[in-house]
Amino acid sequence: MVVVGAGSxxxxxxxxxxxxxxxxxxxxxxxxxxxxxxxxxxxxHGQPFFPTVIIRQGSPKDYSDANLIVVTxxxxxxxxxxxxxxxxxxxxxxGSVAEEVAASRSQGVMLIVTxxxxxxxxxxxxxxxxxxxRVIGSGTVLDSARFRHFISTHCNVDVHNVHAYxxxxxxxxxxxxxxxxxxxxxxxxxxxxxxxxxxGWKKERMNIEKQVRESAYHIINAKGSTHFAVGLAxxxxxxxxxxxxxxVMTVSVLLNGEYGLSDVxxxxxxxxxxxxxxxxxxxxxxPEEMLLLNHSAEVLKNAxxxxx
Ligand SMILES: NC(=O)c1ccc[n+]([C@@H]2O[C@H](COP(=O)([O-])OP(=O)(O)OC[C@H]3O[C@@H](n4cnc5c(N)ncnc54)[C@H](O)[C@@H]3O)[C@@H](O)[C@H]2O)c1
Numbered sequence: 001m002v003v004v005g006a007g008s009x010x011x012x013x014x015x016x017x018x019x020x021x022x023x024x025x026x027x028x029x030x031x032x033x034x035x036x037x038x039x040x041x042x043x044x045h046g047q048p049f050f051p052t053v054i055i056r057q058g059s060p061k062d063y064s065d066a067n068l069i070v071v072t073x074x075x076x077x078x079x080x081x082x083x084x085x086x087x088x089x090x091x092x093x094x095g096s097v098a099e100e101v102a103a104s105r106s107q108g109v110m111l112i113v114t115x116x117x118x119x120x121x122x123x124x125x126x127x128x129x130x131x132x133x134r135v136i137g138s139g140t141v142l143d144s145a146r147f148r149h150f151i152s153t154h155c156n157v158d159v160h161n162v163h164a165y166x167x168x169x170x171x172x173x174x175x176x177x178x179x180x181x182x183x184x185x186x187x188x189x190x191x192x193x194x195x196x197x198x199x200g201w202k203k204e205r206m207n208i209e210k211q212v213r214e215s216a217y218h219i220i221n222a223k224g225s226t227h228f229a230v231g232l233a234x235x236x237x238x239x240x241x242x243x244x245x246x247x248v249m250t251v252s253v254l255l256n257g258e259y260g261l262s263d264v265x266x267x268x269x270x271x272x273x274x275x276x277x278x279x280x281x282x283x284x285x286x287p288e289e290m291l292l293l294n295h296s297a298e299v300l301k302n303a304x305x306x307x308x
Pocket of ligand 1: 004007008009010030031035072074075090093114139142170225230
C-alpha cells in the first residue's frame, strides 16, 4: 500500500499500521522527498519491535501495484481556519494525485484523508474517473470514534459496548445519529431511563454532540494538528480493505439516490472490503436527522460549486 503525504497524519498512520501487522509493504511518498526519507528511516529503525513489514520511500510509479492508496497530502488546518477554507488549496493537490493514480491503472482502492475530506473525495472521484466504490474518504470514522469515547465516559461504559455514528460532513454540519445509537444492544432512548444516572439526558446529549464537533478545533489550538486518533481510524479502514473484513464504518462515499441524495460525497454507514464500499447501509433515520443530513449535503454541494 502507498501513503501519499508524510506529514503528521501520514507518518502517524504508518507508525500505527506498522505495529498492527496488517500490511506487507508500506510505501511512503511526499513532494518533500527529504521528509519522506526521514520518516522512512525513523520507522525502519523500529523494525525489530514490530511485525515484519517492508517500509520504503516510493514515487507515483508505485501506484500501479498498490491495493490501497491513502492520500494525506496537503496543507494542515491552521488555528481558526475552517476545513472549507482549505478547499481550493487542497483540491489542486488531491486532484492531481488522483489523476496520477488513475493513469497508473491501479486496481486498488483510493482513500482520501486530506481536508475538506468530503469535497476532496468528490474531486478525486471525478478526476480519476473511477467507480464510486473505489474512491472513499475517511469521512466521520474519526468523529464516530470521538462520539463513542464521549458517550462511554459520560455513561461510564466500556467504549467497545457503545455503537454510535456521526453522519454527514466531516466538519461543522456533521450530526449525531442518536436513533442508531445503542449501548450493549439497547437503544439509547431506552438505555437512558434504565441508567437514570444523569440529570436531563437531552441536554447531556447536546453537550456530547458539541464536544465531538469541537474536538478538532480544541486539539489543533492545543498542539497544532490532530494525528493519533485519525492514524488509528485509518488503520481500521485499512484492515477492512486489506483483509476484506466487511466492517461497517462511516466513510465518505458518493451517494447515488440513497437517502434521496445524489452527486455528493458524505458519511453514511458503509460496508468496506477489498473492493472499497461494497454496500451502503441506508437504514432509516429519524425525521430530524434526515433534515440534518440534507443540510450537510447542501453545505457540501455549495462547497463543490465554489470550486467552479
Ligand atoms: N479526515 C480526517 O479525519 C483528518 C484528520 C486530521 C487531519 N486531516 C487532514 O490531513 C491532511 C494532512 O494533515 P497533516 O497534519 O499530516 O499535514 P502536514 O502538513 O503535516 O503534512 C502534509 C504533507 O503533504 C505533503 N504534500 C503537499 N503537497 C503534496 C503533493 N502534491 N504530493 C505529495 N505530498 C504533498 C507535504 O509536503 C506534507 O509533508 C490535512 O489536510 C488535514 O486537515 C484529516
